[in-house]
Amino acid sequence: MVAEGWIRLLEAIFCYIELGDADRVRCMTFLLKDDAVLWFEGMEQTVDVATLTWEAFKTLFNEKYFTAEVRAQLKKEFMSLRQGDLTVSEYVRKFERGCHFVQLIGNDEAEKFQHFVTCLRPHFYRDMTMAEPVDYATVVRKALMSEQSLKEISAEAHSKRPFTHQGH
Incomplete structure (x- = not known):
């Protein structure tokens, strides 16, 4: 995950500073550390670094x-992901990370929406089917609202419990 995150960070930086393909590879070689430096030095024996494109580098790096x-493994984890004891926010974070790895679902709005809803806890699933959200962004927003409402109901019920003295 660190390696994949590093590549994504570099791509965002390279895009921001409008760095060309050859400069991306040169910059990346400067940023490599530890074992990655050794890997790249070994790779230079079999790959012409002067003509190496950014896409080709990413393929080799990955x-x-x-x-x-x-x-x-990440795809398998995503396909078996259920909300379970996670908060809606935690579930959304894991779900969206998984969508990155399972592009069949992540790139298909209807599949993404359906997979997200069916893996919610039963009471959130019920709330979502009753709310009839039309897209992924709406279902996430409504699930977060449902969770907040559930917390408020629970807090109110807890505050209305009669106070009892122990020993009486």
């Missing part, structure tokens, strides 16, 4: 640090 096995 093959080494963000392997197919890791991506397959």
Whole structure:
């Protein structure tokens, strides 16, 4: 995850400063540390770095640090993701991270919406089916509202409990 996050951060920076393809690769080689430096030095023996594109570098980097096995495990975790004891916010964060790895769902708004709703806790699922949200952004907003409402109901019920003295 660190490797994948590092690449995404670099891409955002490179886009912001409008860095060209060749400069992206040169900049990245300057930013490599520890084992990654050794990996890149070894890679220079088999790859012409002068003609290496950013996309080709990312492919090589991912093959080494963000392997197919890791991506397959993340997909598996996403497909079995359920809200369970997570708050709606925690569930949304994990869900959206998973959508990045399971693009079949992440890129299809209807699939994304359906997968999110069906994996909510039963009372949030019930609330969402009754609210009839039309898209993913709306269902997230309504699930967060439902959770907040549930917290308020619980707090109010707790505050109305009669006070009892122990020992009487």
